[in-house]
Amino acid sequence: MNPTLCLxxxxxxxxxxxxxxxxxLAVGIVMRIAPDLGEDVRSLSxxxxxxxxxxxxxxxxxxxxxxxLSSNAWTRSSxxxxxxxxxxxxxxxxxxxxxxxVALLSIAVLASVMGLGFDLESxxxxxxxxxxxxxARASATVMLLICLFQLxxxxxxxxxxGPPYVVYIIGASLLTLVFSSAQITSMAGTLVLLVVAISLGxxxxxxxxxxxxxxxxxxxxxxxxxSMPDERDFELPEPVGDQSLVxxxxxxxxxxxxxxxxxxxxxxxxxxxxxxxxxxxxxATLEFFKGTNAFLPLFFLTIYQFPxxxxxxxxxxxxxxxxxxxxxxxxxxxxxIIGSVVIGIGFxxxxxxxxxxxYTQITYSECCVKAPWxxxxxxxxxxxxxxxxxxxxxxxxxxxxxWKGRTVALYDPFEVGAExxxxxVEYQMHRAIExxxxxxxxxxxxxxxxxxxxxxxxxxxxxxxxxxxxxGRMSADRNRTAAVALMLLALLTTVLILVSLLQFSSxxxxxxxxxxxxxxxxxxxxxxxxxxxxxxxxxxxxxxxxALISMGIRSxxxxxxxxTSILWFFCVTFWAGAYLLxxxxxxxxEFPREKTMNRxxxxx
Amino acid sequence: MSVLALxxxxxxxxxxxxxxxxxELRAEAGEVVGLLGRNxxxxxxxxxxxxxxxxxxxxxxxxxxxxxxxxxxxxxxRIGFVSENQILPAFLKVxxxxxxxxxxFPSWDNDMAARLVSRFGLRPGAxxxxxxxxxxxxxxxxxxxxxxxxxxxxxxxxxxxDALARREFLETSIQALSDSGTTIVFSSHYLSDVERLAGxxxxxxxxxxxxxxxxxxLHESFSIALVPHRPQGTSEALLAMPxxxxxxVRTDAVHAVFSxxxxxxxxxxxxxxxxxxxxxxxxxxxxxxIEIAGGER
Numbered sequence: 001m002n003p004t005l006c007l008x009x010x011x012x013x014x015x016x017x018x019x020x021x022x023x024x025l026a027v028g029i030v031m032r033i034a035p036d037l038g039e040d041v042r043s044l045s046x047x048x049x050x051x052x053x054x055x056x057x058x059x060x061x062x063x064x065x066x067x068x069l070s071s072n073a074w075t076r077s078s079x080x081x082x083x084x085x086x087x088x089x090x091x092x093x094x095x096x097x098x099x100x101x102v103a104l105l106s107i108a109v110l111a112s113v114m115g116l117g118f119d120l121e122s123x124x125x126x127x128x129x130x131x132x133x134x135x136a137r138a139s140a141t142v143m144l145l146i147c148l149f150q151l152x153x154x155x156x157x158x159x160x161x162g163p164p165y166v167v168y169i170i171g172a173s174l175l176t177l178v179f180s181s182a183q184i185t186s187m188a189g190t191l192v193l194l195v196v197a198i199s200l201g202x203x204x205x206x207x208x209x210x211x212x213x214x215x216x217x218x219x220x221x222x223x224x225x226x227s228m229p230d231e232r233d234f235e236l237p238e239p240v241g242d243q244s245l246v247x248x249x250x251x252x253x254x255x256x257x258x259x260x261x262x263x264x265x266x267x268x269x270x271x272x273x274x275x276x277x278x279x280x281x282x283x284a285t286l287e288f289f290k291g292t293n294a295f296l297p298l299f300f301l302t303i304y305q306f307p308x309x310x311x312x313x314x315x316x317x318x319x320x321x322x323x324x325x326x327x328x329x330x331x332x333x334x335x336x337i338i339g340s341v342v343i344g345i346g347f348x349x350x351x352x353x354x355x356x357x358x359y360t361q362i363t364y365s366e367c368c369v370k371a372p373w374x375x376x377x378x379x380x381x382x383x384x385x386x387x388x389x390x391x392x393x394x395x396x397x398x399x400x401x402x403w404k405g406r407t408v409a410l411y412d413p414f415e416v417g418a419e420x421x422x423x424x425v426e427y428q429m430h431r432a433i434e435x436x437x438x439x440x441x442x443x444x445x446x447x448x449x450x451x452x453x454x455x456x457x458x459x460x461x462x463x464x465x466x467x468x469x470x471x472g473r474m475s476a477d478r479n480r481t482a483a484v485a486l487m488l489l490a491l492l493t494t495v496l497i498l499v500s501l502l503q504f505s506s507x508x509x510x511x512x513x514x515x516x517x518x519x520x521x522x523x524x525x526x527x528x529x530x531x532x533x534x535x536x537x538x539x540x541x542x543x544x545x546x547a548l549i550s551m552g553i554r555s556x557x558x559x560x561x562x563x564t565s566i567l568w569f570f571c572v573t574f575w576a577g578a579y580l581l582x583x584x585x586x587x588x589x590e591f592p593r594e595k596t597m598n599r600x601x602x603x604x
Numbered sequence: 605m606s607v608l609a610l611x612x613x614x615x616x617x618x619x620x621x622x623x624x625x626x627x628e629l630r631a632e633a634g635e636v637v638g639l640l641g642r643n644x645x646x647x648x649x650x651x652x653x654x655x656x657x658x659x660x661x662x663x664x665x666x667x668x669x670x671x672x673x674x675x676x677x678x679x680x681x682r683i684g685f686v687s688e689n690q691i692l693p694a695f696l697k698v699x700x701x702x703x704x705x706x707x708x709f710p711s712w713d714n715d716m717a718a719r720l721v722s723r724f725g726l727r728p729g730a731x732x733x734x735x736x737x738x739x740x741x742x743x744x745x746x747x748x749x750x751x752x753x754x755x756x757x758x759x760x761x762x763x764x765x766d767a768l769a770r771r772e773f774l775e776t777s778i779q780a781l782s783d784s785g786t787t788i789v790f791s792s793h794y795l796s797d798v799e800r801l802a803g804x805x806x807x808x809x810x811x812x813x814x815x816x817x818x819x820x821x822l823h824e825s826f827s828i829a830l831v832p833h834r835p836q837g838t839s840e841a842l843l844a845m846p847x848x849x850x851x852x853v854r855t856d857a858v859h860a861v862f863s864x865x866x867x868x869x870x871x872x873x874x875x876x877x878x879x880x881x882x883x884x885x886x887x888x889x890x891x892x893x894i895e896i897a898g899g900e901r
Contacts, residue, residue: 252703252706252707253707255703255704255706255707256704256707256708259693259696259700259703259704262693262695262696263693263695263696315693318692318693320657321655321657321680321685321687322680322704322705322708323676323677323678323679323680323681323708323709324677324708325676325677326676506615506658506659506660506661509619511618588659588673590657590658590659591657
């Protein structure tokens with residue numbers, strides 16, 4: 001095989017392509033189908049920062065940058081390639097080309113998922129022009145950043161990272177981003193960036209020496225302004241002198257916990273994922289309170305645990321031979337994950353409490369009444385019962401077939417039509433309040449001005465319910481559903497982590513567990529992709545899935561003959577049990593390690 | 605009670621491909637055992653099982669009479685361990701690594717650690733990632749010995765060290781600990797080290813223990829026979845004799861290792877095969893290892 005192709009195949013960026021594609025696919029789907037963001041996509045304009053496409057441009061650039069950085073962007077040549085009879089320029093070109101490839105592919109996947117559409121009339125795929133232009137701008141930006149990252153020390157096999165380099169790279173990145181974020185959809189600006197990136201790439205190519213040096217070169221010892229000492233110390237070690245070996249003042253237990261924490265979270269990717277978990281928990285809690293799309297954030301909450309757990313396992317390998325209990329290592333692995341989720345939930349509760357708008361579970365306005373998805377109903381034959389008020393006015397809610405051409409349909413029993421009278425809207429509103437909060441709305445409120453929701457004062461005078469009352473807390477019904485939903489989440493998380501852990505068991509079938517773990521992940525992503533494609537093609541809507549899950553959980557919650565407090569007790573017990581069960585399995589696993597010493601294993 | 609007792613250990617990583625197949629190993633208090641075998645023979649796996657870091661699929665492991673899987677912390681507190689692929693957290697400083705070990709080993713000897721740091725010329729403030737491979741190995745060795753373990757398990761401890769550093773380490777740590785009664789089990793490809801330090805050699809071959817004898821026994825009771833190429837002196841015929849441990853066919857002769865002294869080996873060959881001009885002699889550990897490991901069995 002051609003050595004260039006061989007090098008490309010072995011490049012860490014190439015190895016991370018699948019990961020990049022899957023992640024971008026998942027993120028793109030969320031952006032596409034999330035109610036608010038999706039609306040932004042659909043109502044695109046030529047608008048630039050900040051209301052228009054600026055956030056999407058930043059997302060494209062950030063995602064590409066993450067995958068470039070996680071592909072050893074600072075390494076120009078592997079140690080293996082250094083020993084091969086290949087010109088350094090070719091090695092560098094392959095390395096840089098791989099980084100560019102992973103960046104462009106990430107952006108292409110994101111742009112495709114977010115910008116592709118299907119025109120039912122002409123039966124043709126369409127691409128949103130603004131998305132395409134934004135993707136082009138992001139691609140040019142990332143290409144320029146890749147070249148800028150590599151500008152210093154072009155004679156070295158890897159760029160030594162130190163404070164001066166960090167300062168340089170932050171400054172260069174900020175300047176590039178400021179320049180490139182102006183008029184994002186302007187083609188001319190994109191071309192300028194592209195030309196600069198390519199020119200810099202050509203310049204760097206010509207600066208690459210015949211062979212890379214693994215240490216500082218003679219010229220570099222002149223110390224240019226942005227240079228920094230090499231990570232590897234080439235000098236002979238200094239004598240111990242008066243440097244104390246241990247700090248006798250420090251509490252050894254604290255030192256142990258601190259070192260474990262640093263070790264397990266030393267990877268920047270772990271911090272990023274913890275941030276994603278926190279944000280997912282935040283959004284999921286808010287959505288759950290509103291009774292709408294909580295399941296997508298929960299989905300991400302679940303799948304992002306795996307890379308974190310994997311990173312934790314790898315970080316813990318050095319501690320395995322030490323007399324540190326597995327329980328402590330388990331706690332250090334999962335407490336940051338749990339902590340992120342708890343903080344996310346805390347932020348959500350804080351958001352609810354401090355938000356001037358009441359966080360109700362029923363959206364109320366003159367035109368419509370929107371109850372949580374849990375209260376939708378299913379019709380197996382597609383026929384929807386007509387809602388008739390006591391004075392004879394009626395309305396038949398819209399049927400939403402789960403799949404185009406099928407009779408099984410969802411409908412909202414609290415829906416009102418454009419022609420419905422204000423009195424009927426109020427009637428439906430009261431029915432929704434009764435269903436969701438289990439409280440009869442006093443008759444006095446019937447005369448309330450429907451321009452705004454019933455207010456606190458009116459409700460307080462009557463000693464009854466107002467829409468602002470549930471601010472910061474859930475209805476009794478939702479409280480019950482939440483307990484069951486969390487139990488199901490515990491079950492799902494436990495099964496997934498269990499399969500993930502069992503791939504490190506001592507069983508000879510560990511490979512089967514590994515493939516099961518990969519298979520589960522692929523299945524979940526494939527399901528999300530399939531639903532998304534079906535939605536684009538007009539066969540179904542993603543929110544149907546969320547509504548069905550919500551309805552199922554509520555139905556399950558009501559079928560359990562136990563009081564809510566007991567359900568919460570079981571929920572807490574369930575989570576504690578899951579923690580202990582997984583801890584028990586964790587105590588029996590074998591940490592991942594190389595079976596044999598391979599001198600090429602540390603090439604990057 | 606043996607300090608280390610591995611009985612009928614079976615372990616494989618893939619179905620049908622055993623790495624260890626019924627391995628037995630015992631080490632008594634104060635004993636120094638050298639573990640030999642080709643790459644992939646299972647030495648590392650065996651030491652990891654002894655540490656409780658890998659689980660045997662069959663058989664029993666006892667360290668100080670305890671099961672390292674049931675009481676891992678208790679067992680590990682009394683063991684010093686250096687792995688062939690020792691990975692120290694790269695972002696830690698030498699001082700941090702020492703601090704970490706001090707926090708988990710109650711018997712940690714600060715003075716000994718300070719002396720070794722000084723002797724190895726390590727900088728306490730240096731980060732692990734800035735150390736050379738040999739220096740990182742020295743840090744790992746230091747951490748393995750400074751809590752004065754009752755059992756020291758070393759997997760290729762001298763790998764990556766130059767001759768001087770290797771000798772230095774072996775003299776300062778292995779010999780010192782051995783003199784104070786620590787049981788030491790170490791694997792090494794430096795057979796001269798095994799001959800110099802170990803009292804007993806255990807050789808793993810084809811997933812089993814092929815040799816488990818004291819070095820004196822190996823020198824006195826094992827021999828190499830150089831059997832000239834004859835129709836009756838084939839490798840198959842030699843291997844058919846239970847005392848023959850391995851055969852390697854060379855251009856000059858067939859080399860066979862026997863668990864007999866030279867005279868008895870020659871007598872056996874003459875009686876069983878009718879070959880009268882075989883040359884039998886004692887052999888060093890390295891020669892024996894090459895003949896067994898490089899030949900067929």
